[in-house]
Amino acid sequence: MTERPSVLIPIRVLEGESIPDGVPTLLSDANVVLLGYHVIPEQTAPGQAKMQFEERATARLDELEALFEDAGATVNRRLVFTHQAQKTINRLSHEEDCLAVLIPDTVAEMDDVLVAVRGTVGIDRLARLVDGVFAGTGATVTLYHVAREGESDADAQTLLDGLADRLTDNGFDDDRIETRIEREQDPVDAIIDATVDFDVLVMGESDPTLATFVFGLPVDQVAEQFLGPVFVVQRERSESEE
Amino acid sequence: MSDPATGENVAGERPAPEPEGVTDETTVQGDDVELERTIGLVGGLAIGIGTMIGAGIFVFPGLAAAEAGLAATLSFAIGGVIALLVALPTSELATAMPRSGGGYYFISRSMGTSYGAIVGLGLWLGLVFASAFYLVGLGHYIVAVLAEVGISLAGLPVGPHVVLGLLFGAGLTALSVGGTENTAKLQNGIVVVLLAVLTGFLTYGVLDAAGVFGRQSVPQEFFSQGHLPVLSTAALVFTSYLGFAQVATVAGEIKQPSRNLPLAMVGSVVVVTLFYVVTIFVATSSFGADRLGTFGETAMVEVARDLLGLPGAVMILIAGLLATFSSANASILSASRSVYALSRDALLPRWASKINLKYGTPHIALGMAGGPILVLVATDQVEILAEVASFLHLVMYALICVALLVLRRRDPPWYDPSFRIPGYPAVPIVGAVASAGLIVFMNPASIVIGIAVMGGSYLWYRYYATDVKLKGDV
Numbered sequence: 001m002t003e004r005p006s007v008l009i010p011i012r013v014l015e016g017e018s019i020p021d022g023v024p025t026l027l028s029d030a031n032v033v034l035l036g037y038h039v040i041p042e043q044t045a046p047g048q049a050k051m052q053f054e055e056r057a058t059a060r061l062d063e064l065e066a067l068f069e070d071a072g073a074t075v076n077r078r079l080v081f082t083h084q085a086q087k088t089i090n091r092l093s094h095e096e097d098c099l100a101v102l103i104p105d106t107v108a109e110m111d112d113v114l115v116a117v118r119g120t121v122g123i124d125r126l127a128r129l130v131d132g133v134f135a136g137t138g139a140t141v142t143l144y145h146v147a148r149e150g151e152s153d154a155d156a157q158t159l160l161d162g163l164a165d166r167l168t169d170n171g172f173d174d175d176r177i178e179t180r181i182e183r184e185q186d187p188v189d190a191i192i193d194a195t196v197d198f199d200v201l202v203m204g205e206s207d208p209t210l211a212t213f214v215f216g217l218p219v220d221q222v223a224e225q226f227l228g229p230v231f232v233v234q235r236e237r238s239e240s241e242e
Numbered sequence: 243m244s245d246p247a248t249g250e251n252v253a254g255e256r257p258a259p260e261p262e263g264v265t266d267e268t269t270v271q272g273d274d275v276e277l278e279r280t281i282g283l284v285g286g287l288a289i290g291i292g293t294m295i296g297a298g299i300f301v302f303p304g305l306a307a308a309e310a311g312l313a314a315t316l317s318f319a320i321g322g323v324i325a326l327l328v329a330l331p332t333s334e335l336a337t338a339m340p341r342s343g344g345g346y347y348f349i350s351r352s353m354g355t356s357y358g359a360i361v362g363l364g365l366w367l368g369l370v371f372a373s374a375f376y377l378v379g380l381g382h383y384i385v386a387v388l389a390e391v392g393i394s395l396a397g398l399p400v401g402p403h404v405v406l407g408l409l410f411g412a413g414l415t416a417l418s419v420g421g422t423e424n425t426a427k428l429q430n431g432i433v434v435v436l437l438a439v440l441t442g443f444l445t446y447g448v449l450d451a452a453g454v455f456g457r458q459s460v461p462q463e464f465f466s467q468g469h470l471p472v473l474s475t476a477a478l479v480f481t482s483y484l485g486f487a488q489v490a491t492v493a494g495e496i497k498q499p500s501r502n503l504p505l506a507m508v509g510s511v512v513v514v515t516l517f518y519v520v521t522i523f524v525a526t527s528s529f530g531a532d533r534l535g536t537f538g539e540t541a542m543v544e545v546a547r548d549l550l551g552l553p554g555a556v557m558i559l560i561a562g563l564l565a566t567f568s569s570a571n572a573s574i575l576s577a578s579r580s581v582y583a584l585s586r587d588a589l590l591p592r593w594a595s596k597i598n599l600k601y602g603t604p605h606i607a608l609g610m611a612g613g614p615i616l617v618l619v620a621t622d623q624v625e626i627l628a629e630v631a632s633f634l635h636l637v638m639y640a641l642i643c644v645a646l647l648v649l650r651r652r653d654p655p656w657y658d659p660s661f662r663i664p665g666y667p668a669v670p671i672v673g674a675v676a677s678a679g680l681i682v683f684m685n686p687a688s689i690v691i692g693i694a695v696m697g698g699s700y701l702w703y704r705y706y707a708t709d710v711k712l713k714g715d716v
Contacts, residue, residue, distance in 0.1 A: 042426050043418045043575060043603045045342050046277035047269070047494060048582045048595050051258055054275060080268075082278035083495070091267055091278075 004031040004074060005132030007231070008098040010089050011064065013057045013079070014038045019064055022107035023229060024071035026200065029136045032068045033096045034077040036061045039085050046081040054079070093234050099129040100202070100231040103223045107199055113141045114198040116191050117163060122204055126233050127166045130202060133231070135172050142178045144194060146187040156181045188218045195226045202231040247587060249709040257587040257710060264340055266498045279497045281426070286502055288430040289492065289572060290485045290510025295436060296569030297628070298482030298518040300562040301379040301539050303525045305625065308535025310475040311466030315522045317475035318482070322515030324680060325483035327673035328639040329511045330663045331646040333504035336490050338649075338659035340499035343583030344490030345638045350587065352645040354713040359703035360696050361638045362584045365491075367695050368634030369577035370611060372484055373411070373570050374618035375627040380566035381407035381619075382539040387559050400622070407619040414571055415612030418578070419598075419605045432568045439561045440517060447524030447549055462530050470683075477683040481628040482518060484635045485569075486511050488576045491583070500660035524549075539624065577611035578604055589707050626691070629684045633692030636677045643674035652716050 007027060011017050013036030036057055040049045057079055068075045076096060082088040093101055115130055117123065134141055143160045147153065160179040168174050184190040195201055206218045223230045247257035261269045261277075268276040281289075298318065306314035335348040346365050350358020381403030385395060395402030449455065465472070486507045489496075496502050525534055525545045537544045542562065546554035582604060585595040598605045618627060647670050649657050663669055681689065 040597075040602050041421075043421075043578065043608065044597055045492075045494065045579055045582050045604075047258075047271075047342060047586065048604055049597060049602070050271060050275060050277060051586065051592075051595065052597050054271075058275075077274055079275045080278055081276075083280040084278065087280060088278050 003128075003132065004029060005100070005129050006031045006033055006076075006096055006098040007129075007133070008033045008035055008089065008093045008096065008101045009104060010035045010037060010085070010101065012037060012039070013060050013064075014053055019067055020104050020106040020229070022110070023102070023104050024067045024073065026107055026110060026229060027068060027102070027133070028072035030073055030133055032073045032075045033092065033098055034061065034065055034068065034075055035080065035089065035092050036064070036077065037080045037082055037085060037088055039082060042083055046083070049081045053081075094237050098234060099125050099132070100233045103230040103232065105227060105229045107228050110137055110139050110199055112198045113139050113200045113202060114191075114195055115141050115143050116201070116203040117143055117145045117160060118187075118204050120159065120162075122233065122235050123163055123166075125236070126202070126204065127163055127170075129231060129233055131167055131170045131172055135170070138176070139200070140176045140178060141167075142180055142198070144180045144182065144191070146182045146184060146190045153181060188221055191222055192225045195222070195228075199228050200231070201226055201228060202233065204233050205235050247710070247712045249588075249707075249711045251588045251707040251710055252705070253591055255588045255592045257712060261341070264499065269341070269494055277494065279495055279499070281492060281495045282497050283502045283505055284430060285426055286489050286496055286506030287510050287513075288426075288433040290489045290506055291437070291513055292429050292433045292568045293485030293488050293572040293576075294482055294510065294514045294569070295433075295440075295517065296376055296565035296567075297379065298479065298514060299440065299521050300383065300542055300558075300565050301375075301624070302479045302482060303522055303545075304534055304537045304539060304541025306475050306479050306522065307526055307531040307541070309467065309478070310471040311464070311531040312462050312526045313465045313467070313469075313472045314475055314479075314526070314531065315519055317472050317479055318518040318522055319515070320472070320476040321480045321483050322511065322518065324476075324480070324673070324676045325486060325511045325515070326508065327669055327676060328642060329486050329507045331643050331670045331673060332487065332490055332639075333507050334659045334661050334663045335642065335646060335649070336493045336503040336507070337500045337661040338657055340493045340496065340503060342492060342494035342579055343586075344487055344493060345642050346580065346583055347493075348645050349638070349641050350712040351714045352649050352716055353641065355589075355707065355710050356700065356703055357641060358587075358712055359589050359707065360699045361641055362580065362587075362589060363699035363702060364634040364696055365487075365638055366577055366580040366584065366610075367614070368484075368631050368638070369488075369573050369580060370614045371618060371627050371634065372481060372631035373573040373577065373611065373615045374407075374621075375481060375624060375631055376566050376570035376573060377407040377411045377615065377619050378403060378622060378624050378627065379539055380410055380563065380570060381405070383559060383562040383566055384410075386540045386543055387563065390555065390559060400620075404620060404622045408616055410567070410570070411612060411616050411619050414574055415608055415615075418571075418574060418608050418612075419603050420601055429568055429572065432564050436561055436565055437513075439557060440521075443546065443550075443554070443558065444517070444520050444524055447528065447545075448520065450549060451524055451527035462526070466531060473680075474683040477632065477680045478625060478629060480632040480636065480680060482514070483511065484631065485514070485572070487635060487638070488572060491576045491579045504661045574608065574611050574615065578607040581607035581610050587712055588710050589703065626685065626688050629688035630691050630695070633681055633684060633688055634695060636681050637692070637696065640674045640677040643670035643677065646670045647674075648716065654714065654716050656714065
C-alpha cells in the first residue's frame with residue numbers, strides 16, 4: 001500500500017459550489033484536504049464575514065466531508081475567509097504538503113488518464129501522485145510528452161520510460177501504462193487536443209512567466225477546455241518563498 | 243488574550259470569541275477556521291501614506307502659513323515628532339495584538355471597556371470628522387480644476403465645494419458598498435504616483451528656493467506671527483498625521499504583522515513628515531507666508547503655478563484631487579472597520595456589521611460612516627472638522643501610550659510583543675503628555691465638540707454595554 005497522496009480541493013463554500021459527480025470516487029485512495037473558502041471584497045474584514053457565515057459554511061463543509069469519507073478517503077478540512085483566493089490556495093497547498101490541487105469537474109468513468117510530463121523537474125511528485133491516486137483503480141494512464149525543438153524522440157522516450165519504471169517499481173500494473181510523444185509547436189494546444197480521448201488529466205503547475213500574464217496560466221487554459229477533473233501537481237516550494 | 247471577553251449588552255449580544263492564535267499569514271479562529279492575511283508591507287505603507295498625505299500637502303499649507311507664518315514649518319515638524327512618539331508604542335502593541343480595531347482594541351483589552359468604548363466610538367466618529375474634512379478639501383480642488391478650464395460654479399446658494407464634497411461623499415460610500423473591484427491596487431498606484439509627482443516638484447522647488455535658478459526668494463522672519471501660533475497651528479495640522487493609526491485598524495489583515503506593522507506605521511510617519519516640512523518650506527519661500535495664506539485650501543496650486551507655470555498648476559491640481567480622494571476613501575473604509583470592531587465586541591448592535599449578500603460588503607457600517615460624514619461636510623467648517631478629528635485621535639493616542647505603560651508594568655503572560663520600543667518609559671510618557679498637551683492649543687469650539695463626543699460615548703456605554711467585560715488578564 002502506497003502512502004496516501006494529499007490532494008487539495010478548493011471549494012467556494014458559500015456560493016453553492018459543490019463536488020461534481022465521480023470526484024469522491026476518484027479520490028477514494030487520497031488524503032483529501034478540503035478547503036472551503038469564501039472570498040470577500042476589501043471593504044469587508046474577514047472576521048466580519050466569519051461572524052455572519054461561519055455556521056452556514058461549517059454545515060456545508062460537514063456535508064462535503066461526509067461525501068469523501070463515504071468514498072473511502074481520509075479528509076482534512078479547513079475553512080478560510082480571504083481577500084485573495086489564490087494566496088489562500090497556495091498557502092494551504094504548501095502547509096498541508098499537497099502533491100496536487102484538483103480542479104474538480106464531473107467524471108463518469110475513470111478509464112483513461114492523461115499524464116502530461118514536462119521534464120524531469122518535479123517528476124518525483126508526479127509519480128507519487130499518479131501512483132497514489134490511480135494504482136488501486138483499473139484506469140490506464142498515458143504518459144504524454146510534447147517534445148521541444150532539438151529534443152530527440154529517444155530523449156523523450158527515456159524521460160517517459162523513467163517515469164513508467166518508477167511507477168512499476170512501486171507495484172503499478174505495467175499493462176496499464178502507455179507512453180505517447182507528440183511533436184507540435186505549442187505544448188498547451190497539443191495537450192488540449194490530446195485530452196479529447198481522456199477522462200482525467202494530470203499536469204504540472206506552470207511557473208508564472210511574462211507570457212502567462214498575457215495569455216493566462218497554461219493550466220487555466222487547459223482546464224477551461226477540458227471537460228473532466230484536472231490534477232495540478234504543485235512544484236516544490238523553497239523555504240525562501242514562504 | 244488569556245481572559246475571554248464576557249458579559250452581554252442590552253440586546254443580549256456577547257462579544258465574539260477571541261482568536262486562538264496568530265500566524266504570519268492568518269488569524270486562527272477555533273479548530274479549523276482561518277482568516278487570511280492579505281495586506282503586505284507596501285499595502286500597509288500605502289494605507290498610512292495615502293491617508294495622510296492628502297491633508298498635509300494639499301489642504302493645510304495655505305491655512306497654516308496664514309496662522310503661523312514661516313514657522314508653520316516648525317508646526318509640521320512638531321506634529322511629526324508627536325506622531326512618531328505615538329507610532330512607536332502603537333507598533334509595539336500592534337505586534338502583541340495584531341487584530342482589527344487598532345487603538346480601540348489595545349485600550350479596551352488593557353484598560354477596560356469604559357476606556358475602550360470612549361476610544362472606540364471616538365475613533366469611529368473621529369474618522370467620520372476626518373473624512374468630512376478630506377471631502378471638503380476635495381471639493382475645493384474640483385472647484386479649482388473647473389475654474390482652470392473656465393467653468394464657474396458661482397451663484398449656488400451654498401459653496402460649490404460643499405455641493406461637490408457631498409456628491410463625492412455619497413458617491414464614495416455607494417462605491418464602497420457596491421464596488422467589488424480591486425481598490426487596494428488602485429490606492430497603491432495613487433500613492434506611488436503622488437510620491438513621484440511630489441518628489442519631482444519639491445526637488446525643483448528646493449533648488450529654486452536655494453537660488454539655483456537665479457530667482458530671489460522672499461526674505462522673511464521665521465516667527466512672523468509670534469511663538470504661540472506655532473503650537474496652535476501644530477494642533478490644527480495634526481489631522482495630517484492621523485493615517486498611521488489606520489494601519490492598526492487593519493492589523494488583523496497584515497501579513498507578517500510583527501515585521502510589517504512597525505515598518506508600515508513608523509515608515510509612513512517618517513515619509514510624510516519629510517514631505518510636509520519640505521512642502522511648507524518650498525511654499526513659503528516661493529510666495530512668503532503672508533501671501534500664501536491668502537490662497538486658502540488650494541494654495542499649493544498657486545505655488546506650482548509660480549514655479550512651473552500652467553503645467554505645474556495642472557499637475558498639482560490633479561495630484562490634489564487624487565490625494566484628497568484617496569484620503570477620504572481610506573478614512574471611510576477605516577470608519578467602517580471601527581464600527582465592525584465595536585459591533586464584534588457588543589458595544590454596538592451586531593447588525594451594524596452585517597454583510598449584504600449581494601456585494602459581500604458591510605452596507606450598514608459603511609452607511610454609519612457615510613451618513614454622518616455628509617452631515618458634517620454640509621457644515622463646511624474645515625478647521626473645526628480637522629481639529630475635532632485630531633482631538634478624538636489625540637485622546638486615543640495618549641491612551642495608547644498609557645496602555646503601553648500599563649502592560650509593560652503589569653507584564654501579563656500573554657503580552658509578548660515581537661517589537662519592543664526603544665527609550666522606554668520616556669517615549670510613551672512624552673508621547674502621552676504631548677498628545678494631550680496639543681489638545682490645549684485647539685479652538686475652544688473644537689474642544690467642546692470633542693468632549694461632547696467623548697461624553698456621549700461614555701453614556702452610550704453605560705446605557706448599552708455596562709456588563710460587557712473586555713479587559714484581558716492585566
